[in-house]
Amino acid sequence: MKPTDLIKDSFNQSPWQRGFLQNASETKDFESEPKIVELASFEETMLPHLDAAHNLARWLLRNEQDAEDVVQEAYLRAFRSFGGFRGSNGRAWLLKIVRNTSYTLLKKNRAADLTTTFDEEVHAFGGESLNAATILEHAEDAELIRKAMDALPAEFRDILTLRHQEGLSYKEIADIAQLALGTVMSRLARARAKLREYFSAEIRNASETATN
Numbered sequence: 001m002k003p004t005d006l007i008k009d010s011f012n013q014s015p016w017q018r019g020f021l022q023n024a025s026e027t028k029d030f031e032s033e034p035k036i037v038e039l040a041s042f043e044e045t046m047l048p049h050l051d052a053a054h055n056l057a058r059w060l061l062r063n064e065q066d067a068e069d070v071v072q073e074a075y076l077r078a079f080r081s082f083g084g085f086r087g088s089n090g091r092a093w094l095l096k097i098v099r100n101t102s103y104t105l106l107k108k109n110r111a112a113d114l115t116t117t118f119d120e121e122v123h124a125f126g127g128e129s130l131n132a133a134t135i136l137e138h139a140e141d142a143e144l145i146r147k148a149m150d151a152l153p154a155e156f157r158d159i160l161t162l163r164h165q166e167g168l169s170y171k172e173i174a175d176i177a178q179l180a181l182g183t184v185m186s187r188l189a190r191a192r193a194k195l196r197e198y199f200s201a202e203i204r205n206a207s208e209t210a211t212n
Contacts, residue, residue: 049095053074055166056099059149092176151194160195162176170185
């Protein structure tokens, strides 16, 4: 039985997803019979989280081709390490690999994107401030969300994605990002504040344009 026979029906969505399987199945990682058996278990455990992996990589890298490349590399790394996986949370385990792989590329190509100076005045918005978390989870304006997220440094993009789009707990995020729980909560608050700043500015600009 060929590896592709085991998993050929798992991807019926986009071409890059089908391409991932094709490319992966042609590597030496999948040649032996024991590996084929292991692949079936890997498929069952990890492939349901492919969309989450791609979502995280896309928001982190802000480039579709880079995201596809990183997800493919991350899945290959995950498969090579799958024999040592003993946990019950396959999604968190996989997303940690995706995050690490994404940051490796960011450090190589765009080091300046990783962090940014935080302006404490961002926290000074009053009660009329927008709820960034609600906007992220329910906003209909996908383009506004994309622009707002792209304006953030990677350290904020990943934590917002993990919390508000993937619905992970603080503890899960702390494990994925290898941060203290308090740091996760603080960074998430700062990221939300940055989003509020961006959204408020956009609304003010739209209002001023409409009245002119």
